[in-house]
Amino acid sequence: MLSLDPTQARCGLSIRSYLVRFGGKTILIDSCNGNDKDRSTETFHRLNTPWLDRLRKLDIAPEDVDMVMCTHLHVDHVGWNTRLDNGRWVPTFPNARYVMNRRDVDHLSAPGTHAMIRELWLDSVLPVIDVGQADIVEGDEVIFGKAGDGMWLRPAYGHSPGSCMI
Template identity: 60%
Template sequence: MMDVSLGELRVRQVAELDLALPLDAILPGIGGEDLARLKQWYWDDALSLDPATAQCALSMHSYLVEIDGKKIIIDTCNGNHKDRTMPFLHRLTTPWLERLGELGVAPEDIDMVLFTHLHVDHVGWNTRLEGDRWVPTFPNARYVFGRRDLDYFSTTEAEADLSHQEAFRDSVLPILEAGLADIVEEDAVLHGASGDGVWLRPAFGHTPGCCTVHARRGGPPALFSGDILLHPAQIVRPDLHTSFDRDEALAAQVRQALIEEVADTDTVIFPAHFMQGAAGRIERDGEGFRYRLVGETPPAAA
């Protein structure tokens, strides 16, 4: 299980489930040349070079962040027993809570719950089923919602996103009703100071209020990228939008800017859906970019 310490910051992964979906359905426009470039460094040896047959391997997981004695959960996956339009997410029964417990952490220990955005696979463990009611999973935590996404998913404009509306009703509304929600702007500082604590940055496009979560304490910075980087192929082709992006052009601009900003720095990326506990760093690779996992040995200098 992934366990990364960056100075006085500790990040561990809480896995829920893995999925494999048709890659060309998730990343429309991906081509064989893109897959060949990805294959040069990608850790999934089973990746096909044919866009028509290639599978998009995705991990659903949360991050447990520990800083200054506080325990923070970032993105809460899908949750159990929930009615979902997407069949592969319908009424799951995963051991996510047990895996959190294996880290020595109980739901009551969580101080804060953060979200990169409010899609179905990022809010589900906000609540658990108790009898016939959805109750907060983390009763002592403050759940921090970005204002723009909360406003969007509260409106009829979002009702076409049925699966996300289902999640809003059973995984967000109960938190609001319980009085455990803090509603903030997407550039809010949540602990300490910007650059030395935990803070948000706007990254609109994937959803109207999508943001990145940042943390740092005495070591390299951690960047929780959410679905700005859904799959490693988007490091090879930052312009590749996903079928889930609401504003495809804006999402691509945000992704390109993020990659340019962090490339060849000590920033450690914690993606929302990369496989293999895939914390890593983005590096320049000729005219493009590549991703190197934490702990992966760089090639020897020529």
Template identity: 55%
Template sequence: MRQVRLGAMRVDRVWEMDGSMPMPMALPGVTAADLARMKPWHWSEELSDDPAQCHMKLSVQSYVLRLDGLNILVDACNGNHKTRGMPFANNLETPWLEHLAALGLQPGDIHMVMCTHLHADHVGWNTRLENGRWVPTFPNARYVFSRKEYEHWSQDDAEEMHRGAFEDSVLPVVSAGLADLVETDHVAHREIGDGIWLEDISGHSPGLVAIHAQRGGGHAVFPGDCFHHPIQLVRPDLVFFADEDGAEASHQRRRLLSACADTGTVVFPAHFRDPCAGHVRGDGEVFRFEFLE
């Protein structure tokens, strides 16, 4: 993704890694007709006319938002050296920090870190390993976490992989006094419609938020894991395998897509492959995605 400029705001992508999973496992219920409907506007080598042969290829990435002299990181990927139960995310060694540096930014240049939710692949670079301890990667930043999300993962019976990420990638930030636990309608900068603000889209996780940004130009939305792959615009009703509350996740997915459709809003999905940003368009009773590049 090339840098996107929207008025007085710039958005860059910081890529960490790509991965894939079988579509029948990740999104049961996709049909050949659904794939045929997506094919005119999105297709790639891991897809097939036969759903049983399809894979969903996803990217893990962050976005850097620059406005009013602030450098704001949206989501923090998996991170390095983290012990995870999923092999593809376990003890990674990725050049994410080098990719951030390629944008002219060092960790000390980040003023705010905003996590759409606290799943492991969105919080990992919040901390880094230093002398055997997890310390905040961005020492000059305020880290913005949904209070509702934070309270859920604070529970002892929370799901193991994400609870582990909470312990090594969230709690050290809180202990360092750098965390702001906020409500899901929080305004992080200036005001709604001219700044940065949150919207509750809970479902995929208990306190998932969409991050909205606008400053003297077009409107940007960072929806986190409200949807992961373009096929979900054709089938927003289907439950993704990692949705905490499948029915609510499907409801919020359709609601957010409807709100963004045909408005000129630029959407920056957390897991779409490059080029990842684009516009949501209405397509009969469902939607399609028009990539910027």
């Protein structure tokens, strides 16, 4: 949903995840903002949302998710990749493979990146890579099944260096 308020010079956008069941798998497409994250932008700073509770109301526990497909690695798409556990960022979905494009990974991990990029790299992407749950793909990749009868990533570069369509 898009809402415009010209008196405030603001634009309100909805941020969404998609839950897909395909081939016996439970797949989450993008994980929204996440809670407890230190963010430079007030809108996203230290959120406390019921996002995980909403997932549970669909009878989906974090352990049930087999795959998290990241269309790109921006703050509003990767926040629930991790959750805070005893002061450490850990994968929210302990049994999931996290699929992300190498171009975005390289962009986020590059030395001298902007502080806003660095913070989401450190709390929402790197912890998943560090524990070996990330599948970093090059571009046009079949994730499972076969092209035309499965799920795959197709490059849609522009919004971010590694933006993909699913």
